[in-house]
Structure formats: C-alpha cells, structure tokens
C-alpha cells in the first residue's frame with residue numbers, strides 16, 4: 001500500500017492511498033480519514049478507533065465524499081475513522097460499458113462479484129470492499145505493532161445511492177457473523193432486481209439468471225436474515241430526488257420486511273425538498289454519524 005498524499009483536514013488527516021488489489025487485479029485508490037483522536041498523545045493504548053465505511057454512488061471516486069460529505073467533522077466529534085473506497089476497478093484493461101454509459105462499468109461496479117465475461121476478471125467489488133480492503137488497511141496501519149485502528153471488528157457501513165445499496169447488501173450478507181455493527185444509507189437502491197439501473201448492472205455482472213441476483217438484493221436478503229438485538233437500518237431519501245420513483249423505491253424495502261423479524265427495524269426518513277446530490281448527503285451526515293457512534297459504543 002502506498003501513501004499518495006496526506007492532507008490536513010479538520011483535526012485529523014485525510015490519507016490518500018493506492019494499492020494492487022488481488023480481488024480486482026488492478027491498482028485501487030482508497031481514502032482514509034484519521035480523526036484527531038488518532039493523533040492525540042493521550043489516546044489509550046488499549047483502545048482502537050472504530051471505522052465507518054462509506055460506499056459512493058455511480059461515477060464517484062474516493063474523492064467525491066471525502067470532499068463533499070463533511071464526514072471529517074463528525075469523525076472528530078465521535079472518534080471514528082472513515083474509509084472511502086473506489087466504486088469499481090479502473091484502467092485500460094478493465095471492460096467498460098459497451099455504450100459508454102455512466103451507469104455501468106468503470107465507476108459503477110455495484111459492489112458485487114461479477115460472474116460474467118468480460119467483467120468477471122476485474123469486477124470483484126464485493127470481495128474487494130468487504131474482505132480484501134479491511135485486511136489490507138489493517139496490515140498497513142496496524143502492522144507496525146501499534147494497533148490503533150479497527151478495520152475488521154468495530155466497523156459500521158453506509159453509502160449513497162448505488163453505494164447505499166452496497167452498504168445494505170454487505171450488512172445483511174455479513175449479518176450472521178456481525179461483520180458490521182451498524183448500517184445506514186442515503187437514497188439507496190433497495191431492490192436492484194426490479195429497477196432499471198439495477199437490472200442493467202445485475203444482468204451485465206451476474207447474467208440473465210435472476211435467481212443469482214437474489215444473493216445481493218436487499219429486498220430478497222432481508223427475508224432470509226434473522227434480525228437480532230435492537231439493530232435498525234437508517235435510511236434518508238429526499239422527496240425531490242429525481243431517481244426516487246424509478247430507481248430507489250424505498251417503499252419496496254418496507255414492504256419486504258412486513259411480517260419478518262425486521263419489521264419496525266428499517267427506518268426510512270423521507271425528507272422534504274432534498275434531491276440526490278451531496279447537498280442532501282452532507283445535510284444528513286451528522287444524523288448518520290450519531291447513529292453509528294451510538295451503535296459503535298462511542299456515545
């Protein structure tokens with residue numbers, strides 16, 4: 001793992017990193033924000049700083065949320081680190097959308113492991129984000145004998161749009177092993193099997209056999225995952241979001257949990273006047289940060 005840049009931000013530092021990924025067989029960029037607590041002389045030696053993973057939406061790189069979501073203030077307030085992964089493998093050798101569209105291919109990996117050619121060789125974003133990246137970050141930051149950051153146990157996950165889908169999907173798939181302690185999403189695609197952008201992505205990456213899609217679709221997964229404890233999934237979506245009716249459809253997740261153990265444990269907050277932009281995301285980041293801080297035992 002190579003440190004590309006270190007930028008002072010708020011009370012901590014944004015570290016821009018790049019590394020060769022085994023999963024995607026490409027060089028991947030990732031940003032990590034280390035909060036002020038990381039640099040405090042008196043930070044207890046027996047404590048680790050938990051992390052919140054933020055999965056971005058279509059077209060984004062690790063920089064979009066790093067620059068526009070304002071997570072850093074919240075990370076300092078509560079004492080968690082942030083991880084901002086990329087949204088797909090990239091490069092000349094990586095297959096892209098045949099029509100050059102922005103909703104599939106590079107910048108649109110949908111956080112699944114592709115099984116179809118020509119995407120399968122590089123588009124292994126589920127394994128990359130949920131398995132390889134936490135291990136790689138752990139080895140990089142904690143490998144010198146001073147283990148200050150927790151990338152593998154006390155971890156929360158969130159995301160926006162395609163990334164909101166990726167967060168809910170990863171949370172539910174890892175629920176039995178408590179991979180993530182907390183999950184939230186901003187304007188997520190909740191039922192990709194039944195909306196146009198999801199169908200395009202799942203068809204391209206997973207093939208036409210729709211039963212294969214169920215393994216990643218939150219509305220299918222949630223029916224087969226037994227809810228325990230007091231966990232809840234927090235979702236915000238704007239009622240002026242241009243993708244709301246066609247691609248997001250949060251009501252489908254509420255319908256899916258009816259009469260399951262998750263009923264009353266998915267909270268969708270539809271907020272008036274907000275669209276799909278980072279003006280929307282950044283407005284509700286403080287509420288999501290407090291939610292994750294509570295679930296991570298920071299407050």
Ligand SMILES: CCCC(=O)Oc1ccc([N+](=O)[O-])cc1
Pocket residue numbers: 056057058059060064160161162163189197243247248276277278
């Ligand atoms: C249903 C929308 C899928 C998606 O991820 O859309 C996005 C569109 C634009 C941005 N952005 O500008 O950051 C992010 C997501």
